[in-house]
Amino acid sequence: MSTAPIVSIEGLTFSYGDLVVLEEVNLSIDAHDVVCVVGPNGGGKTTLLRLMLGALQPNRGTVRIFGLPPEAARARIGYTPQRSQLDPRFPIRVLEVVLMGRLGLARHRRLGGARRFGPHSRADREAAIQALEEVNLADRASWMFSSLSGGQQQRVMIARALVSDPDLLLFDEPTANLDLSVEGDFYTLIQRLRRRLTLVLVSHDIGFVSHLVNRVFCVNRRVWSHTTSEITPEILTEMYGEGHHVIRHEHDLPEGEPAR
Amino acid sequence: MSEFLEAARQYPFLRYALAAGLLASVACGIVGTYVVVRRITYIAASMSHCVLGGMGAALYLQRVRHVPWCEPLYGAVAAALLAALVIGLVSLRAREREDTVIGAIWAVGMAVGVLFIARTPGYNADLMSYLFGNILMVSKDKLWLMGALDAAIVAVVLLFHRQLQAICFDEEFARLRGVRVEAFYLLLLVSTALTVVLLVTIVGIVMVIALLTLPVAVAGHFARSLWQMMGLSILLSVVFTTAGLALSYSPDLPAGATIIVLAGAVYLIVAVAHASFRGLRAR
Numbered sequence: 427m428s429t430a431p432i433v434s435i436e437g438l439t440f441s442y443g444d445l446v447v448l449e450e451v452n453l454s455i456d457a458h459d460v461v462c463v464v465g466p467n468g469g470g471k472t473t474l475l476r477l478m479l480g481a482l483q484p485n486r487g488t489v490r491i492f493g494l495p496p497e498a499a500r501a502r503i504g505y506t507p508q509r510s511q512l513d514p515r516f517p518i519r520v521l522e523v524v525l526m527g528r529l530g531l532a533r534h535r536r537l538g539g540a541r542r543f544g545p546h547s548r549a550d551r552e553a554a555i556q557a558l559e560e561v562n563l564a565d566r567a568s569w570m571f572s573s574l575s576g577g578q579q580q581r582v583m584i585a586r587a588l589v590s591d592p593d594l595l596l597f598d599e600p601t602a603n604l605d606l607s608v609e610g611d612f613y614t615l616i617q618r619l620r621r622r623l624t625l626v627l628v629s630h631d632i633g634f635v636s637h638l639v640n641r642v643f644c645v646n647r648r649v650w651s652h653t654t655s656e657i658t659p660e661i662l663t664e665m666y667g668e669g670h671h672v673i674r675h676e677h678d679l680p681e682g683e684p685a686r
Numbered sequence: 687m688s689e690f691l692e693a694a695r696q697y698p699f700l701r702y703a704l705a706a707g708l709l710a711s712v713a714c715g716i717v718g719t720y721v722v723v724r725r726i727t728y729i730a731a732s733m734s735h736c737v738l739g740g741m742g743a744a745l746y747l748q749r750v751r752h753v754p755w756c757e758p759l760y761g762a763v764a765a766a767l768l769a770a771l772v773i774g775l776v777s778l779r780a781r782e783r784e785d786t787v788i789g790a791i792w793a794v795g796m797a798v799g800v801l802f803i804a805r806t807p808g809y810n811a812d813l814m815s816y817l818f819g820n821i822l823m824v825s826k827d828k829l830w831l832m833g834a835l836d837a838a839i840v841a842v843v844l845l846f847h848r849q850l851q852a853i854c855f856d857e858e859f860a861r862l863r864g865v866r867v868e869a870f871y872l873l874l875l876v877s878t879a880l881t882v883v884l885l886v887t888i889v890g891i892v893m894v895i896a897l898l899t900l901p902v903a904v905a906g907h908f909a910r911s912l913w914q915m916m917g918l919s920i921l922l923s924v925v926f927t928t929a930g931l932a933l934s935y936s937p938d939l940p941a942g943a944t945i946i947v948l949a950g951a952v953y954l955i956v957a958v959a960h961a962s963f964r965g966l967r968a969r
Binding site for chain 2: 500516523528529
């Protein structure tokens, strides 16, 4: 397992109806990689993430996570969605949000003490508190989720993803809504996490995470790969810009080459 | 008020009505909470109107076709469950516009009911009591049925609250964690359908949606978790149904309408108080 890629995508094409969103995508992600997925809005970043989660099915090609179809690998994947998808007034406590990460685990028998039906178990609760400690929010466990700041809510979502002890963590826009004071916390958190798992960050803000990342995927209908050494300040500047900058990358790598 | 208490001691039908209010409140507070936070009040309203189709058909079979066991209540259960399944499957499978289907079920259900009732002799009184409820007509049998429905809903919530909470809060995440989102969504719709039928006997088809959502809306200003929201909603609907019944007794007002007006007034007061309190704090 140490040599097999964590994520491998081959010959993938995906479209919503007639609209082709991703075309001929080949990529692979190795264990303990920290990957940043960048690209213009509507370029297919989130779609790529949802394909990795098994929430969408490709029209052509295959997605394998730990060598398995995404649905079969779900118990080992952690996921943090964009916070804007949630109802900000939902009456729920922080601990309950984190406990959601333990749902469905009993079926996979991977984590001891996770309970499938009825109220959560003591083991569920302890794991949730531990995950909150990891993001420095254990003292907020009984607070209402809606009373937290945007950055704190983001960290709760991270704790929810960590509580199932994943081997692969997928972040959708982790740095959106983070204020400057917590960006440093986020940075150290990523530093800590990369030692034990593989991270995929979808971001329009690669400048922020570039020191942490060792691989960058540019997504705009197709996917181009760069190792961090290739990422010069010029490329960085270009990545903030529009899609046509990304198309220029086509000359850096031959078309269709697996993005490795 | 003392007149009402005296009457309640004297007449069993009033005690049945009070018991019906208590029993309906349990289901109402629990399911109403999910309905409000999952934002499917429109679906619940569609189901409650569609129920008329089932009630009308059952009444027609019973009175005209002489099928004695075919109580309107059974027709109501069948229609509500059918509506729940159709709406559930449409929103999960077909790419049909969900709100169009919900609206169609709403209106077609009512139309079917009106047609059947028109073909049934003595329809006017029945139609009025279906539309606007008649809590004073609740029989002992019906109380048992309501109790059984309550027990079923409480069992579902005790077993599956975490899954239901997860699909209400963040459906996509729940799916990723292996929760069978479609199955639990259907379970939620079926529970909603059964609760709607329960409430129809209290306040009638037209006002179900108010009794389902107003207590939850009031509770939403104070609750810090879904459990609290449910508990508070149950308490509030007990207060609304009991007080509505008591207030309507002496002046001989329709009980269902009194209950709803009371609930609406409390909601308005709480919402305005909350807004002005926040306004004061912001200053």
